[in-house]
Structure formats: structure tokens, C-alpha cells
Amino acid sequence: MQDAPWREMGLKDHEYERIVEIMGREPTYTELGMFSAMWSEHCGYKHSKSTLKLFPTKSERVLQGPGENAGIVDIGGGMALVMKMESHNHPSAIEPYQGAATGIGGILRDIFTMGARPVALLDSLRFGDLSNDKVKYLFDGVVSGIAGYGNCIGVPTVAGEVYFEEPYTRNPLVNVMCVGIMKTSEIARGVAAGVGNAVMVIGSKTGRDGIHGATFASVELDERSEERRPAVQVGDPFTEKLLVEACLEIIRSGYVVGIQDMGAAGLTSSTVEMAARAGTGMEIELSLVPRREEGMTPYEIMLSESQERMVAVVEPDKVDKVREIFARWGLDAVVVGHVTGDGLMRVKENGKVVAEIPAKILAEAPVYNPEARRPARIDELHAFDPATLPEPQDYDEVLMELISSPSIASKEWVYEQYDYMVRTNTAIVPGVADAAVLRVKELGTPGHEVGIALTVDCQGRYCYLDPYQGAAIAVAEASRNLACVGAEPLAITDCLNFGNPEKPEMFWEFQESVKGMADACRKLGIPVISGNVSFYNEAEGVAIYPTPVVGMAGLLPDVGLTVTQGFKTEGDLIVLLGATGPDMGGSDYLKVIHGVVAGRPPRLDLEAESRVQACCRDAARRGLLSSAHDCAEGGLAVALTESCISGGVGAHIALRDSDMRHDFLLFSESQGRIVVSLPEKNLGELEGLARHHGVPFEVIGRVGGARLVMRVVEGAGNSDPAGPGRFQMRRLIDLGLRELERAWRTSIARHMTDGESGSI
């Protein structure tokens, strides 16, 4: 027996009833398709809308908050930064190359549709355990897809993150963020204003690819997902490159009233959203839409997700000019309809009406307030006491294992496949500092360049243990990464990845995460200006870790003062800003060394966090620091290792003893800590700054040699009046730089070639 058509399209029975009630009749098949796409979670945000209201979205700099294709902040000098992040998880799970590639295509369109030139891409990726062959296939395909699209179109991929954790095995996360730069005077918006204005479809022809992609993104993955492969679109970066140039040209020319990309739910969502924003209606004639296949039905044309297409609203007397510009770039620009004053989205085929629905109703999906329930696992996980674990004998071995684990190891294998330099703005390339830095050519002068700093962050394990805390940490870490290069945070774009919101436990995770993020944003004074929610990240009943990814942009008044993470000069002092506590829950040490994912995530004191960041930023701007690197996964020992490798020089560390076990001391993931190095002559000034900001400050060692040696001073504390005679140094770590570097740098490449040759 055949299921009801609305259920096949992903609508619930009560939603269908509501549609019938609103329309006063049964919807046509095309109308039903339009409803199901617009009311899908992906387009309609029906489970998330009310919770997202918790985010602070305003600041003096915000020019455009959530609700448009992308958010915009003022960066001074008449220029603005545009940013947005989006997920392409489900398509990438089925068809990794095209799934990831079209994710890039989509996010780029969100940026240039606002009138901005895309200048940077970032990606936040999560896969299962890298020893799994299927995972390798997905990882390889996704990275190639991002490279294939981003490199071709000529937008540098400047930063990102990759984690490998079991829960992402069947449902990888592919979140991509794009940043654009524009003049504040050239902001374009997705509005269909002006009754009688022409509606133009521009760019690629419409085919049968990607029909109902939005709906596909709004269900769990199951054994039938493979059949949905046709719902994955195919990308054409070359056409998109032409589209970027042509669209920026028409926006600058002032010929367009409104413009929007055709993303999820294609022609349906773009036209409906534009009309709804302007409070107008629209009438389009489908026989005018350029198609690449014959015999397409209205349903197919309205729901196709063929890539590289846009909708523009243009005054009638400017149509020829627009057409001319597109023709020069070899692209179609066709009038398919006009803006009306009746508020209706009217779709015709050869003059016959096939759909007629109030645009506002389509654009405003029902809002749900689902039940939220704290999962039983939380208490159980929190009850775990890391102190019950045995203390390791050989810390060298532990450190080697940690830095070889793919989540911590160098991501060189990934970023070397991305063109991260094209457009000649990338001042800080991947792997060199805690955030990417781009100079803005339009601001500053040669020798005194103004820059932006960019980062993406989230530790899903923390969120699994405590979504509120984990999400707050994601904000704090992103902001800390910016502080390490010396940048002031401007704004956040997010990508919130969760399981099925219809399950109370999953919805609780979502709610808690948003609360955690929102509170951290308020405390640190950073607005959320755009973002994306991706629910239903479950495969065969297994949900991913709650993963609210934070993308953050910051401003650097002087790129010349950017601080990188590598130690620079023999003899420099190494200082730890911030305090170390026994924060072992959810740590990489627990997971990699003991195979445990449990405990409470690190404590987060946002006041202390804010002070540490301000101190580091001040020190960077005064030019006091040789290096700065935040302590994140793997704790202090891993942060020091990375600073050594990055700088190509060793370090001698002597840590003050505390009550903590030595493994805790080395690998605790306490938040609010930054390792800096500096010339000895600057120590007094840094100490003064630390005191001024009320930041714990400890000189822990010196840069030099070709080994990382870490000792702990046992016995009396440093200030013991009995004198140094009672001290005893215990060596915990003593490893050569070469050995460390080989393990860290080649780990992912080794995993990827493992099993290829059948030997070794």
C-alpha cells in the first residue's frame, strides 16, 4: 500500500491537516512539495526557532543579524565583514566528494548574494575512527571535495578543525564557513520589493538533481539513505566562479533590487523567502525557466536543487543591462515572472496556475516547542572519577601516543590539499597560529596592514558530557584563539549539529547548548549574527555528540603585530597565563590513553577567561610576545609540544609541584590558559599586565635546544623559605624534537596510506 504523499515528503499528518485548513482545500501535488520543503526543519527551523532567540545578536558593529543569507559586521573604513556557516552533513555521508563540494558552493553563494567578495573559507569536520576503511573513504572524499570546489573558484581555505570520534562514523559532519569583505554601501538583500519588478533566474540551468535535498537533510540516515543519492547535487565550481563575478558586477551596478541564491529547496525557497521578506507576492511562469532536461514537471522545477543558480529582482528597464552583463560571463539571465502586490506565490505552467499559496505562510513554518529531557547518561558520566585511573609509568610514551592521535596530530595532510593562499591576503597560513589572519587590502597601508582573524571551534566530547558547558567552552576557545593572535572578537556564526529534535533527550542537548553558547556570548560580549541548525544527525539510532560549532571573526588593527604559536628564540622565557586544575573529564588523555569518555568537562570561569584573553591581547599589541598558544586538547604538554615543533626549537620546562597527579598536571584540559614565550627583558611588563588583569602567571621554562624536557619540582614550593636545597627535580618528559615532529606531522598520512600497499 502506498503511503500518503505528504508523509513520503516528510510532512506530519497534523501538518498536512493544517495546510488543508489554511488553504481551504486540498493542496496540489506541487503545492504539497513546496510546503514540505519550506516546512522542513532545514528551511523552516521549526524545532529550533524559539530556542535560537536566546542568542545575543546585536552590537555597535552589527549591520545585519540573523534572518538574511549571512550576517554582516562593520570593520571600519567603510568596509564590512560578512560571515555564515552551514552544514552539508547528510549529502557528504552518502556522496562525500559532491556533498562537500556543493556545501562550499552553497556557502559561497550566501556570501556573494549579500554583495560581498568571498575571501576565506573554513571547515569544521568530524569523522569516525580513522582506522576504519569507510571513514577513510569519507574523509578522503570530503577533503577532496572541499579542495576541488574551493581551489577552483579561487577562495582560500584558511583554517579549520578535524576530529575523529566514534559517534560520527556513519554520520560525519561537514560544516563550512565563508567570510566575505565588502563596502558597507553595497549591501544587497534578499527582498522582492517593488510591485511590477521583474523576477530573473540567473546562472545554471535547472535539472532533476537534488530534488528534495532539504527534506533529506531533515530525517535520520538509515539503510534507505543510499537510495537518496540522487538527492545529492553535483557542483560546478567553474560556473560558480562566473556567477560570483557576474553577480558582484550587477550588485555594484545598482541594477538589482534584491538577490538571493537558490540553496535548499531551490526555486521554491528563494522566491518565497524574497517575497515574504518584502511583504509582497510573486508570479512566475515555469516554461520560461531554463532547463537542462526535457519533460520536467512543475514539482521537479520548483524543488530542484541544481547548483549555481540565483534569483534576482530587477526593475523592468534594467533587465537588458543585467542580461548583458551575464551574457558577457556566458551565463543565462532570464525573466521568469514579476513581483505582485497580493502576497501570493503564484506558479504557472504555460499560463495555467499550478500553485498558489500565500508566501508568508510558506515562509513561516509551524514553530514547535518540543519536550526536553535530561538524558540518564549524564549523571552516570559525571560520576566517573578520573582519580581512580592508574598513573602511567612512562610519560614520554603517553605524550607520543597523544600527539599521534589523529584528532591532535598535524592536519597538514588536509590543508595542503587546499589552496590557502590564493587572493594574496593570507598573512597567517594554517598550522602556524591559533587562528588564520588575513589582511584586508582595502584597509590599512603597506607596512601597516589591518587584518581579520578567523577560527572555528567545538569539542563534541565536552558537549556530550555537558552540553551547556561544552557549548560555552566552544565560544570561549574560539575567542581565546583570536586572543592568541592578538585579535578582538567581532562576531559569531554557528553551525549547530544535533540528533533528532523529536526525541526529548536530543532536544535537551540542543537547548542546553544554545543556553551555554548564549551565556558565554553575553559574558564575552560577542553577538551571533548568522548560523545554521542541523538536526537529525543520527544513523541507525546512534546520534552524534552534540556539536555546536562556533565560527568566529576578529579584528587586528595591525597585522604586523600578529603573534604565532611557535617558539622563536633560544633563551626566551616561557610563561603560563591562567591556572591549571584537575580538569580531566572528557580530555584527550582520558580517551586516547585510558579509552574513557566520561567525567565532567573542564570548568569554565568566564570572568577569568575574559581576563586571560584581555591580558594576552594587550601583551600581543604591545609587541611583548614571541609566541602564544592556547592549551586545548591534550593540555599543557601538547601545547608545549606544538609550540616547539612549530618553531623548530626545544624547551626546558620546570613545573611547580602541586597536589595534582603528574598526569593531571601535564594533560589537564583546564580552560583559560595560554602558553606564551617572550624575551626576558619583557617579563616585567607582562607580569605587570597579568597583575593588572588579575591573571595567574607562572614562568615555567625557557626556549632552547632540540628537545622538549619537562620536569616537575618536587618537595617544597618555590617560595619555601627553606631554600632551594630541598627541591628535587623529577623528569617527566624528555623527547627529541625530530621524534616528536615525525609522530605528530605524519600521523594522518600514515593512517591514510595504511592498508593501501598491504605491507608495513
Added chain:
Amino acid sequence: MSGGSGMDMKSMKKMKVGVVIFPGSNCDHDCYHAAQVMGMEAEYIWHAARDVSGFDCIILPGGFSYGDYLRAGAVARFSPVMEAVTKFAERGGLVLGICNGFQILLEAGLLPGAMMRNRNLKFICKTIHLRVENAGTPFTGACTPGQVLAVPIAHGEGNYYIDPEGLRELNANKQVVFRYCDSHGAVTDEANPNGSCDNIAGIINREGNVLGMMPHPERCVERVLGGEDGRFVFASLLKHWSQGGGCDAGCALA
């Protein structure tokens, strides 16, 4: 773009560089910007142009011309501008092909050999080292022989191939201008990022006025981007030009 400093006097003639825009070029802005930074006058040339006279040098920039879906540069060679560029080169005009521009020059037959996919079959983006094998060309005259330059590469098809006979000829005529090397200048297999025949990173035609190179000198002419070795290529062009080395003034190799 960086504003004029106000120091440039109208009367001071500048070297004029034309940067070709193919559909899909993506280093066009970068070449334009670098040329300006180096004190040259830069102008874009649309791929449909049939005349490229009046320039002191033509740059074919990097990117993915026409998407490079067939083979890098294979379609671009048929665009109208390439006919004009070929004529320009035949008259002795300086032509610099960078990355995709190099690939196009090979496809157009202005330089010998062919490009294959990198030996690891992946796109590679990183800063590598180049040894200047011939410092007597208009593109390297500001370098010393054997000088090591740090310049970025960013390509998926940079694995240069030429048959043994052709290679002998290139070497005999000093047409190999750049080789991949380590930071000390040793030409080793480890220092070869893409598997190129004989570590070749850049070659010049026999007449000495058409250079193709995979690395991107335009990406390293400013300190803010972490390296300035690319300046040598542009400085060489300026040196050649200021010495009266226009198109006709004997670009040919000694």
C-alpha cells in the same frame, strides 16, 4: 587595491603589464596587485581580446581556466586571446605563464612538454624552494645563478613531463630556469613536490621571451604575506625593461 602613494609622477613611465582573464582564472587579481606593488602599471585583458599590443609583458595567471574539466589549459589555448598572445610572443614580447598559465603555454605549444597530475594525485599547496638554474633571462636577471628562492606552489597538475630527447635539448639550451630543491639548494627527489621530470619547476622557450613556471611569485612580493622572494621575478622584468629590453631588444638567450 592599495591606493597610490602620491609619489608616482605622471611623467615617469612605468612598465606596462597585461594580465589575461580567462573564465575561471583566479590569480588574475593577485598578479595585478603584485605588479602594482612592484611599481608596474597593470591592466586586465579579457579572454575575448584579439589584440594585446602595447604591453611590455603579458601574464597568464593561475586558476582553473574554463574549469579545467578536460585537462589543465586544454580549452584556454583555443580562446581568441591566445592567438594574440602567440603573435605577441612571436614578435619577441615577454610572456609569463604562472601555474595554469604555464599549463596553457604548454597546451598552446609555446613551450615544450606536458603536465600530468601530481604524483600523489592530490592538490598541493605549500611554500617550496626553487633553485635559479639560469639567471640570464629577462625573468631572472635580478637573481644570482644558483640562488634559492622560497615560493609557494598550489596545483593539482604540476607534474611536468618531457621526453628524454626534449629534456636533453632543454638542458643543452639552458631552458630550465627553475628546479625544485631543498632549502640549501640541493636538487633531490624529496624536494620534488609533484614528481616533475628532472625537478623542473619552470622553463623558457628557446628565444628566451616566454617563461612558464608552476610556483606563484605573485604570492610573495609583500612581507605581510610571509615572504618576498617573488619580488626577484618582477624585479628582473623591471631590470630588463629599464635597460631598454623591450620586445625587440634581444631577449634571446646568449
